[in-house]
Amino acid sequence: MRTIKAETFNRLMAELRDELSRGRVYQAEIQSDGELVEGLYEPGSGNVYVDPSPNVVDTLLHELLHRRYPRWGEKRVSLTAHQLVSAMSATERRNWYRAYRKVAKKMTAPVMVDT
Secondary structure: OOOOOHHHHHHHHHHHHHHHHOOOEEEOOOOOOOOOOOEEEEOOOOEEEEOHHHHHHHHHHHHHHHHHOOOOOHHHHHHHHHHHHHHOOHHHHHHHHHHHHHHOOOOOOOOOOOO
């Protein structure tokens, strides 16, 4: 269920598609001292940088926690996964991301979620 009005959603998505079409979007490792940064916008250049590994690693750890501790609730799993990723160094996140890419098998069909 959306918590945003359909017309607002449609307007914003159209504006963001336009922004994306302007280019200057880069997939890059983003490093920061002690802070987890998943993306960066540079006003001077107009460049947008997205680091794919933190979100993938956060999601991977989240789902692995569910599998390892099936009795934990969603709130505990989410909090623990976020704490783990936030405590990781950039090198540790990259290593987890690389390990994920080696192990993960690509699926051709989407996985359907029962809601």
